[in-house]
Amino acid sequence: MRQQSIAFAALAAACLAVGCARPSRAAADLVVTNATVWTGNQSEEGVRAIAIVGDRIVALGSVSDIDSWRAPATRVVDAGGHRVVPGFNDAHVHFVDGGRQLDNVDLKDAGSPQEFARRIGERAKSAGRGDWILGGDWDDQRWTPPRLPAKELIDPLTPNTPVFVSRYDGHMALANSAALALAGVTATTADPPGGAIVRDARGNPTGVLKDAAMNFVARVIPPLTREQRTHAVKRALEHAASVGLTSVQDMNPAYEDIAVYADLANRGELTARIYAAPLETGWQDQAKIGIHRSFGSVWLRLGAVKGYADGSLGSTTAYFFEPYADAPDTRGLLSDEMHPIDAMRDRLVGADAAGLQLCVHAIGDAGISQILDLFGDVARTNGARDRRFRIEHAQHIAAKDFDRFASLNVIASVQPYHAIDDGRWAERRIGPERIKTTYAFRTLLDKGVRLALGTDWSVAPLNPMLTLYAATTRATLDGKNPNGWVPEQKISVAEAVSAYTAGSAYAEFQEAEKGTIARGKLADLVVLSDDIFNMPAASIKDVRALTTIVGGKVVYQSK
């Protein structure tokens, strides 16, 4: 009874506030109040509260304005004065790989063989039948004295669970006896070309396999079951919610991954919105049933394809006009998809004509240039349209090509964390001149190019705060550039947040639905522990998500 009288009072107050023009207006399902809101619209300052009905924002204003939307059933999130921003939208993730990695054993900082074994043993306790223990990233150089691990270290802890854990550089891995048995590797197995089986004094495999020898085991690791894939997606969703991500754009997922997303979407169990871009080589699969860009629901969209122009800087396979400074015999490699180039052009023209969005990985300056050429061909062949080409990574851009990004309206889908990671050694690899237009976020923005921000998770961490920190400080991970590596390419916190929300939404044709906090848009918000707009940029990496809201539902609340 008492609640009803409060409701009546609230309704009466609401009537007063709006002059009873719409006395039957719905009460809010959720109110976020006592917040310092960055809406993404420059003209809107001083927003302190947000009213949400269903999955949409219905009003913004002062605390008292929004109080009029409250009714007894309204859920209230008191932001405690904290900063609220639009939910982050990671424009480039590998979502299932990321979810898998969360369950893999992490051996990176295992400082002794005993600790290495202990972590694997712990993981084995929770392994189901048929599960493998994978991942690792071990580093034998951390041990005193340094020595390679051997299967005897872990065999007693993993009698029935195959283990295959890699060294952090990916060039060797340790298999236990269960894995070697499944792979058929014995004392009589010969070393393959380009690989080696490490053996003890008596010629028996120790479990460590180098380079091509790793394939003996890699090829017997079973593909993911539907159940494992679903588990990986759920882990990834949990992690995304905990760091304030409300949308992700999944690059080259397997079709089986998309099937899991569809299933979770149907059951109402997605807690982040997903835009999926499978490989361009299969573009006809989407085209033949009429799927085109951003087709789907607010939760799951299809209609993009992802291609590859070249490799990566770390493996000297990013494709450049000039040779690598530290490997003068190579300037990198174009991907298989680019051979022959006419076939790539035909596929991109076909996919674009079908209305699919084109997203192509290109890292080296020559790789990027060739994709801009192809995008130009596509636009000429199929005519003008709002098509929003994307170059994924866009790391090392030739000075002559910035204007082409702008004139072809190519979105640069970039991952600033790679800059502070690669920045430790990139100059050694490509020299002092080319680094000036490397991760050139400032130049891109100044040329009027739209940025979409992301991480490439699981290659880099999913936490958006690390991306904002990287884009605004350019402080390399080794601590050697505290004032920024190529500091003239820094962007502001507001520019970075805008690119990570509105920019990423534009990159998936969803700027009308999300990317800013505005009336009518999806209620995707995050409450942050600190005010990223009013703090030293160097501290942004420590900011946390306190509450994550997707479609008006609280999907994460920090403890």
Ligand SMILES: [Zn+2]
């Ligand atoms: Zn990627």
